[in-house]
Amino acid sequence: MHELVRNRVDAGRRKVLKVSGGLGLLGLFTVLGLVPSFARAGVSREAFDAMTLSEAFAALGGLIPQDSTLISLSAPDVAENGAVVPITVETSLAGVERVSILADKNPTMLVASFDIPVGTDAFITTRIKMAQTSSVVALVKANGKFYKASKEVKVTQGGC
Amino acid sequence: MQSPSKIRASVKDGVTEVRVLMQHEMDNGRRKDEAGKLIPAWYITEFKALYNGRAVLTGQFGTSVSKNPYLVFRFRGGTAGDKLSVAWIDNKGESRTDEVLIV
Incomplete structure (x- = not known):
């Protein structure tokens, strides 16, 4: 014993x-x-726990973004495979500091956030997972202000 | 040890375009294995791309970035023959740094 x-x-x-x-x-x-x-720059990790778009916007800077036609968000109209949805965000806004990508109905709606240093174009292409049909939002921080553009993506088979 | 990132960086008219494929499962913690057990979340949380030691892009990922994260970005400057590196770290603390020469 x-x-x-x-x-x-x-x-x-x-x-x-x-x-x-x-x-x-x-x-x-x-x-x-x-x-x-990794110098803990960028957005707070808590932003990735956001459950609603407004929560995510608050965690990303606490401001209500304004719609901007100067942001181009390319995504397919229909994504047959939700596991791989190509997204490109490009903007002609001046003084871009950060570009974040959100998928409204994903369990983790903040997908990724990119910090754009001076000398790097405000252009990013990546691939994201989408659980279901929802809008994809590109949130851009430029000169301390927040702007957004969104696009509805129909998802045939969810891939989260 | 994770597989190396595939990186291609090419300069044209003073702009360097970088294409990166990081090799990572990016498990979101909600998928189940064959036995029905949840596969724990395992994903890249941060990455950075450096040109001559200067950050040209940094970013943070959640679990909704696709398996084997793919990125394309562009920065001003860059000279053929110079080094460009991409480093990432995941939520388990594993990390990897790979570099290529700009062409």
């Missing part, structure tokens, strides 16, 4: 050691520069 308890304790201790050893190694790699450093 006693032996059994001790074995369990040892097993537990080994697990703890293993976990902390792993963290130590990751820490060492970070120090050595083997793990790329």
Whole structure:
């Protein structure tokens, strides 16, 4: 009986050691520069938990975006495979700092957010997953203000 | 260890166009395996593209980016023969950095 308890304790201790050893190694790699450093810029991670578009807009900057015809959002009218929906966002707005892509009816509606440094075009192409037919929204932050454009994409087979 | 990102960067008329295919499952945590068990979420959370050490694009992903994330973007400048690198990190802390020469 006693032996059994001790074995369990040892097993537990080994697990703890293993976990902390792993963290130590990751820490060492970070120090050595083997793990790329990511300066926590960009949007708050909480923005990815947003359940509604207004929640997402609030998490992305707290402002109500205004519709802009200067944003071009290309997406298919009908996406047969919701797992791979090609999206291109391009804008002629001046002073673009960030481009975010949202899919209204996805469980995780904020898909991706891109920070555009000076010298990089306000142009991005990517592929997203869509759970069902819904609007896709491109949210652009330019000179501290928020603008958006949206497009309805009919999804034949959801791919979330 | 994850597979390397496929990167192509080409400069034309002073603009470098970069195409990236990062190789990653991008599991959203809602899919089930054959035994009906949920596959835990596993996805790239952040990436950055550097040209001569300068960020030319950074971004954050959620779970709705397609498997094997694909990106196309363009930046001003860039010289053939210079290095362009793309690094990512996922929600498990795994990361990868790959680089190519601009053509």
